[in-house]
Amino acid sequence: MRRHWLSLFGRQSKPPPIAELMNLALTQPGLIYLAAGFTDPDTLPIEEVRFIVDDVLSDENCVKSALQYGSTKGLPKLRELTAERLQRVDLGLPPGVADADRVVITHGSQQLLYLLIEALCDPGDVVLVEDPTYFVFLGLLEGRGVKTHGVKLTPDGVDLDHFDYVLRRLVSSGEIKRLKLFYIVTYAHNPTGIVWSFVKKAAVLERLLRIEKLAGHPVFLVEDAAYRDLLFENRHENSALKISDSKARVIYVGTYTKPFATGIRVGFGLLPPQLIDPVLNIKANHDFGTSQFIQYVVCRALESGLYERHLGVLHEHYRAKALVMKDAIEKWFPSYIDVWHPTGGLYYWIRLPRHQCTGPRSKLFRTALRQGVLYVPGCYCYARDPWRKVPNHEMRLSFGSASASEIQKGVKRLGEVIKSISSYHTRRQT
Amino acid sequence: MRRHWLSLFGRQSKPPPIAELMNLALTQPGLIYLAAGFTDPDTLPIEEVRFIVDDVLSDENCVKSALQYGSTKGLPKLRELTAERLQRVDLGLPPGVADADRVVITHGSQQLLYLLIEALCDPGDVVLVEDPTYFVFLGLLEGRGVKTHGVKLTPDGVDLDHFDYVLRRLVSSGEIKRLKLFYIVTYAHNPTGIVWSFVKKAAVLERLLRIEKLAGHPVFLVEDAAYRDLLFENRHENSALKISDSKARVIYVGTYTKPFATGIRVGFGLLPPQLIDPVLNIKANHDFGTSQFIQYVVCRALESGLYERHLGVLHEHYRAKALVMKDAIEKWFPSYIDVWHPTGGLYYWIRLPRHQCTGPRSKLFRTALRQGVLYVPGCYCYARDPWRKVPNHEMRLSFGSASASEIQKGVKRLGEVIKSISSYHTRRQT
Numbered sequence: 001m002r003r004h005w006l007s008l009f010g011r012q013s014k015p016p017p018i019a020e021l022m023n024l025a026l027t028q029p030g031l032i033y034l035a036a037g038f039t040d041p042d043t044l045p046i047e048e049v050r051f052i053v054d055d056v057l058s059d060e061n062c063v064k065s066a067l068q069y070g071s072t073k074g075l076p077k078l079r080e081l082t083a084e085r086l087q088r089v090d091l092g093l094p095p096g097v098a099d100a101d102r103v104v105i106t107h108g109s110q111q112l113l114y115l116l117i118e119a120l121c122d123p124g125d126v127v128l129v130e131d132p133t134y135f136v137f138l139g140l141l142e143g144r145g146v147k148t149h150g151v152k153l154t155p156d157g158v159d160l161d162h163f164d165y166v167l168r169r170l171v172s173s174g175e176i177k178r179l180k181l182f183y184i185v186t187y188a189h190n191p192t193g194i195v196w197s198f199v200k201k202a203a204v205l206e207r208l209l210r211i212e213k214l215a216g217h218p219v220f221l222v223e224d225a226a227y228r229d230l231l232f233e234n235r236h237e238n239s240a241l242k243i244s245d246s247k248a249r250v251i252y253v254g255t256y257t258k259p260f261a262t263g264i265r266v267g268f269g270l271l272p273p274q275l276i277d278p279v280l281n282i283k284a285n286h287d288f289g290t291s292q293f294i295q296y297v298v299c300r301a302l303e304s305g306l307y308e309r310h311l312g313v314l315h316e317h318y319r320a321k322a323l324v325m326k327d328a329i330e331k332w333f334p335s336y337i338d339v340w341h342p343t344g345g346l347y348y349w350i351r352l353p354r355h356q357c358t359g360p361r362s363k364l365f366r367t368a369l370r371q372g373v374l375y376v377p378g379c380y381c382y383a384r385d386p387w388r389k390v391p392n393h394e395m396r397l398s399f400g401s402a403s404a405s406e407i408q409k410g411v412k413r414l415g416e417v418i419k420s421i422s423s424y425h426t427r428r429q430t
Numbered sequence: 431m432r433r434h435w436l437s438l439f440g441r442q443s444k445p446p447p448i449a450e451l452m453n454l455a456l457t458q459p460g461l462i463y464l465a466a467g468f469t470d471p472d473t474l475p476i477e478e479v480r481f482i483v484d485d486v487l488s489d490e491n492c493v494k495s496a497l498q499y500g501s502t503k504g505l506p507k508l509r510e511l512t513a514e515r516l517q518r519v520d521l522g523l524p525p526g527v528a529d530a531d532r533v534v535i536t537h538g539s540q541q542l543l544y545l546l547i548e549a550l551c552d553p554g555d556v557v558l559v560e561d562p563t564y565f566v567f568l569g570l571l572e573g574r575g576v577k578t579h580g581v582k583l584t585p586d587g588v589d590l591d592h593f594d595y596v597l598r599r600l601v602s603s604g605e606i607k608r609l610k611l612f613y614i615v616t617y618a619h620n621p622t623g624i625v626w627s628f629v630k631k632a633a634v635l636e637r638l639l640r641i642e643k644l645a646g647h648p649v650f651l652v653e654d655a656a657y658r659d660l661l662f663e664n665r666h667e668n669s670a671l672k673i674s675d676s677k678a679r680v681i682y683v684g685t686y687t688k689p690f691a692t693g694i695r696v697g698f699g700l701l702p703p704q705l706i707d708p709v710l711n712i713k714a715n716h717d718f719g720t721s722q723f724i725q726y727v728v729c730r731a732l733e734s735g736l737y738e739r740h741l742g743v744l745h746e747h748y749r750a751k752a753l754v755m756k757d758a759i760e761k762w763f764p765s766y767i768d769v770w771h772p773t774g775g776l777y778y779w780i781r782l783p784r785h786q787c788t789g790p791r792s793k794l795f796r797t798a799l800r801q802g803v804l805y806v807p808g809c810y811c812y813a814r815d816p817w818r819k820v821p822n823h824e825m826r827l828s829f830g831s832a833s834a835s836e837i838q839k840g841v842k843r844l845g846e847v848i849k850s851i852s853s854y855h856t857r858r859q860t
Contacts, residue, residue: 003552003555003607003608003646003647004647005550005610005647005648006549006550006708007548007549007550007551007552007555008552009548009549009712010548010549010550010708010712011708013549013708013711013712013714013715014711015707015710015711015714016714016715016718019502019714038498038499039498041494041498044493044494044497044498045497046487046493046494046497049487049497050483050484050487053480053483053484053487054480054483054484057476057479057480057483063474063476064471064474064476065693066693067474067475067476067479067691067692067693067694068468068469068471068474068691068692068693069468069692069693070693072449107537107716107717107720107721108717108718110715110716110717110718111716111717114715114716114717118437118439118440119436119437119439119440119443120435120436120437120440121437122433122437122438125433125437136714136715136718139714139715140715143711143712143715177433178433180435216433217433217434217435218435261497261498261723262497262498262499263495263496263497263498263499263500263721263722263723264497264721264723265717265720265721265723277445278436278440278441278443280445281443281444281445281573282439282440282443282573284443284445284446284449284566284569285443285446285540285544285566285569285570285573286537286540286541286544286716287537287538287540287541287544287695288446288538288540288566290537290695291537291693291694291695291721291724292693293691293693293694293695293724293727294721294723294724297723
């Protein structure tokens, strides 16, 4: 048999949809960019990083270690601080949960997601995701030939009735034997901005544990808390780690650099004990450990209190920008749209009536682009799930990197486009 | 069928053998460590990095970009400098070869190797390596279920007769259809310290191109030049990029941080045009781009000339330490051993007579450990090739991180152990 020169993964991995949008942006100068999940360049902690690096390089006890190879698992001090911080934020975690030994440091939280899928999923295995979810994760799954099914999202987590329906269908189709994990984004969810209630997380984990007998193997709950430190209020809904039997099944994923300086890239995972070695063995082959230098920067940011102080600044900044976007949406968008107001993070989620398509080939998207405004089409955020059609009438708007006046101008233009296309439809129907 | 809870990769990926050695080291305080490929902590460019970081963070034109997301491919300026530097070092490269568009920046050169194997190899595919070779790469291949065959190494590259034999055997066994690439380490080779001659590289590429018709697809030559900047002399044997038809088949892999500061971790690849997108699509799923912050540090090190200046310091330092090890070996090792003298890098390669086993379970290894000295057993550096037995009578000694007096003491202890075990064998045989 003639083999392809590329591997299966080499053939199946596609550019992330956001790259396609970036290319569009390049061809259209002056575009207002409400698409990317970039943080605001005005909030970057330049002075803080300067202070910290100077501190690290002046400290004889750590400078040599900062410029040398470290361990695959990550800087011990950073792993300790991570465990301590979780213990503080997730008040009352059961003993043994927030344990530095369970923490693995990665090159951004994205790398941890990749390692997890590598360690757990073969092509043809099944992963459950929220409908909608973080689209880069969907690309990762598709690239590796993993099948996905979506579970409907409501403002406090997934719809449990729909989850039960999906589980029953997995059982009847036999796919339950291939179900490896359920991936959820629990704080200031990307793209909808919601916060999961603790009760829902517990209900989901309980159902997963119940289904394991039919699956024939452990089924994990992956809690992606990437936006937890970007919540506007200190609304510390507990993580799934708080659930008493979480230790063997909950994988908690976080990042320090999304809310601090995305260019530094340090993420982490708190893993069930049995997953630590498989993940580390693969990471050793990726890079035998994340850059010590950037780990030290994050470590000092935490130790010195500069990290927490910076979060305070950010919250105020983003809350204000979210308000600017809210006001603009109320002013310029038609009143019949459904707006999901974020609890944090960087995004508004907008639902139009079903007939108003927002996809990259839709009249709305193309007209908006011509008018100089770019959004993320909602369809990008849905798994390719054969059990339902991909919704095509939503959009994600980011207030992360755009300035207040760009947000106002961008939302105005977009509102006008939506109204003009809506009236076009109305005219055609009458 | 009952599925395992881990994926195939999750089950097959093993801890690197060096990790096993590290654990041994922990149980034996005061151990002299001639095993790891760590660079000397005394050579770390602390002042240089401090100057550079301050420079980057003070420069309004780049500070925001340094702390923000970049592109998956890497910092444009760093890609340009990489292409320019290759053009300078590899005098007379054919036009279009040293092209910034073909450069991809990665989180250490190890990540590039991982991405390549992901993009090119399915489980069951075949990769050729040198006998012996870089053992972490072997672990990577095994973790992904890739088959390996070894080609004998001589002091100027592989033995071409043996290479021809291996190719014929691949054809007759049908495995040629699965052959994807030949991985070679061409400058101050790990573990033997040799430099490949340009003529040998050309001869290897020519044979690979000839065999492609039988393979039915492109077969790549991966040139790992990780130790090129650690050559003691400016012995600039050209890379395989110089070969006139290299563009479509040669993958060149390099690193900036092995000879500068391993804790920073920035590597790169110069890829054939058709491989760039597949590699980037996978990298986007890994981490959507290497930390901009550490890329800026390396970029400034190159621009300011501090990188090249540091190489000069290093060469002198390592040449002196290599001499210390040479003298110690001549003084303390039995005269019948075969010593491969390095042209650069961090290692001596020692061959004992075939009956003197050096493996991790050998009497020699265990006695040496009890006497407080650790080396890398040569067997770790050989692929699991069913066509030959793994040689078990060699060792890699590193002069990278040990001090001069540790090198002297360690080699003395090791020499005494070798002699004592040798005389034990001689006594038994008589």
